Amino acid sequence: MSDEALWANIFKQKNVVKENMFTVLKRIPVFQDLGYKELRAVERILHRRHYKQDEIIFRENEPGVGMYIIEHGKVHITVGRENKLLVLLSNGDFFGEMALILSGKRTASAIAHEETSLLGFFQPDLFNLMETNPKIGNKIMFRLSQMIAERLRLGTLENRQLKARLNVLQSELETLKKGKKD
Amino acid sequence: METTVSRFLKVVLVVAALVAVVWLLSAIRSTIVLLVISALLAYILDPFASYLEFKGLSRTSATILIFLALGGVVFSLFYFLIPALSHEIASLQKGLDGKTTSQLFDNIEGFIKETIPLLKGQDLNLQAEMQKGIQNMAESLFAILVNLVPLFTSVIIIPFAVFFLLKDGRDMKKHLVSLVPNRYFEMTLNLLHKMDIQLGGYLRGQFVDSTIIGVLAIGALWILDVPYFVLIGIFAGLANMIPYVGPFSGAVVAIFTVLFSHGSGQEVLYVALAFLIIQLIDNVLVQPLVLARSVDLHPLTIIFAIIIGGQFFGMIGMLVAVPTAGIIKVTAIEAYNSARRFNLI
Numbered sequence: 001m002s003d004e005a006l007w008a009n010i011f012k013q014k015n016v017v018k019e020n021m022f023t024v025l026k027r028i029p030v031f032q033d034l035g036y037k038e039l040r041a042v043e044r045i046l047h048r049r050h051y052k053q054d055e056i057i058f059r060e061n062e063p064g065v066g067m068y069i070i071e072h073g074k075v076h077i078t079v080g081r082e083n084k085l086l087v088l089l090s091n092g093d094f095f096g097e098m099a100l101i102l103s104g105k106r107t108a109s110a111i112a113h114e115e116t117s118l119l120g121f122f123q124p125d126l127f128n129l130m131e132t133n134p135k136i137g138n139k140i141m142f143r144l145s146q147m148i149a150e151r152l153r154l155g156t157l158e159n160r161q162l163k164a165r166l167n168v169l170q171s172e173l174e175t176l177k178k179g180k181k182d
Numbered sequence: 183m184e185t186t187v188s189r190f191l192k193v194v195l196v197v198a199a200l201v202a203v204v205w206l207l208s209a210i211r212s213t214i215v216l217l218v219i220s221a222l223l224a225y226i227l228d229p230f231a232s233y234l235e236f237k238g239l240s241r242t243s244a245t246i247l248i249f250l251a252l253g254g255v256v257f258s259l260f261y262f263l264i265p266a267l268s269h270e271i272a273s274l275q276k277g278l279d280g281k282t283t284s285q286l287f288d289n290i291e292g293f294i295k296e297t298i299p300l301l302k303g304q305d306l307n308l309q310a311e312m313q314k315g316i317q318n319m320a321e322s323l324f325a326i327l328v329n330l331v332p333l334f335t336s337v338i339i340i341p342f343a344v345f346f347l348l349k350d351g352r353d354m355k356k357h358l359v360s361l362v363p364n365r366y367f368e369m370t371l372n373l374l375h376k377m378d379i380q381l382g383g384y385l386r387g388q389f390v391d392s393t394i395i396g397v398l399a400i401g402a403l404w405i406l407d408v409p410y411f412v413l414i415g416i417f418a419g420l421a422n423m424i425p426y427v428g429p430f431s432g433a434v435v436a437i438f439t440v441l442f443s444h445g446s447g448q449e450v451l452y453v454a455l456a457f458l459i460i461q462l463i464d465n466v467l468v469q470p471l472v473l474a475r476s477v478d479l480h481p482l483t484i485i486f487a488i489i490i491g492g493q494f495f496g497m498i499g500m501l502v503a504v505p506t507a508g509i510i511k512v513t514a515i516e517a518y519n520s521a522r523r524f525n526l527i
Contacts (some may be wrong), residue, residue, distance in 0.1 A: 016457060044353075045356075047359065047360060047367075047371075048360070049360075049364060049367065051364060055363075055364060056364075057364070057524075062368075062523070062524050062525065063368075063372065063523050063524065064368065065368055065371060065372045065375075066371075068367070103372075113350065120367075120368075122368075122371055123375070123377035124371060124372070124374070124378075127375075128232075128352075131232055131236060132232050132235040132236050133235070133236070134236065
């Protein structure tokens with residue numbers, strides 16, 4: 001148990017929805033290495049945004065420039081025209097972190113599922129931070145690349161497994177074809 | 183029926199509100215100019231503050247340090263330049279009153295009348311016109327801001343505003359951005375960033391370029407022993423911001439000054455050569471290094487921007503006209519592009 005949990009037990013009732021901003025930030029992998037003072041500096045560049053139920057946070061295929069952290073509330077991540085639900089995120093979750101590095105088009109839409117408060121962390125602010133406070137910037141960048149490298153590793157593994165499976169299926173198909181011919 | 187009435191009322195109210203806003207803006211025009219100048223200065227100084235922050239200072243101490251340094255520069259400017267400047271302007275006026283100058287103007291007038299027959303018999307009164315012009319220049323140089331707001335207020339208000347804009351500008355920007363509706367929020371943030379990249383390079387480049395040209399001109403004219411070298415140098419530096427016409431006007435003013443102070447043809451040649459070399463340095467060395475991002479403005483746009491700036495805000499308006507036109511152009515283009523990317527239009 002971390003000490004945050006200990007403190008949380010003193011100050012919070014069990015079903016409190018709202019959490020302290022720091023406890024939220026502390027749990028985000030990108031900010032993991034930051035100390036209290038550094039988190040204060042990050043807090044200064046975060047944008048707090050409030051969304052009503054069913055309000056769109058961002059749309060698929062629109063350019064994105066940053067990630068969002070859910071301070072409290074729930075967010076649907078959906079794809080396609082028919083808004084196929086990919087995942088339901090809640091307090092302390094984050095999404096859109098790819099846009100921090102690659103400011104391309106969003107690959108999914110994000111929609112507030114209930115009254116939601118988000119903390120936005122955007123590329124221009126990250127650039128500023130790297131310029132004025134490279135120590136914090138580096139820590140964040142390192143965690144970001146770690147996250148992406150991990151995702152790449154998982155992707156490669158999955159790719160390999162799929163390829164192996166494909167090979168098996170292909171050889172099965174060929175034996176089946178042979179069987180038909182014979 | 184009722185809906186048309188209420189719609190009509192709405193339109194009337196909106197138009198009235200717009201008129202009120204425009205009236206208010208024009209009424210506080212001089213204050214807006216002060217704010218714009220302060221914002222431009224704070225914007226130009228911002229990288230210095232960021233650099234000091236990178237060196238480990240807090241934003242507040244960085245701002246204070248910059249102000250101390252600027253205070254030193256301004257103080258030494260006043261200490262060394264102002265006596266020279268006021269002396270120059272005083273002697274410029276005296277020089278035009280003098281007898282020899284009178285003769286010179288008579289000669290020039292005679293020459294013009296001889297070569298242009300149309301003007302024969304007319305009294306050109308060149309000297310009086312010239313004197314009036316110099317008087318205007320002296321007034322506007324010293325009272326660039328006095329025309330708009332009392333000098334006292336500007337001298338107090340501009341540093342005050344620059345200080346707080348430099349110190350709290352980022353928080354102010356963040357608060358302003360937080361007012362933008364969710365739908366346009368990310369687009370606005372992106373737009374501001376893109377504008378910052380383009381305009382920051384452009385405005386800072388202009389500022390640095392003007393300073394370098396001004397200093398070079400002052401140095402060259404000082405070496406060539408041209409009278410009023412400080413005034414002409416400052417003018418050349420400022421005028422250099424205006425493409426095409428600017429570089430010439432600095433040289434022309436210097437050459438005329440040499441002519442009026444009975445300089446020989448050789449001296450004129452030297453001054454022209456000096457300005458040629460300065461332009462060469464500017465074009466080959468300074469501009470490629472400093473003006474990395476130019477905001478290509480058409481010459482016609484520039485000329486009209488300067489005229490409009492002069493109409494609204496006088497001398498100051500003419501000086502900030504080109505950067506302002508650049509700002510408007512970049513804003514319009516980036517806003518349009520962003521709106522298209524976000525499928526708003």
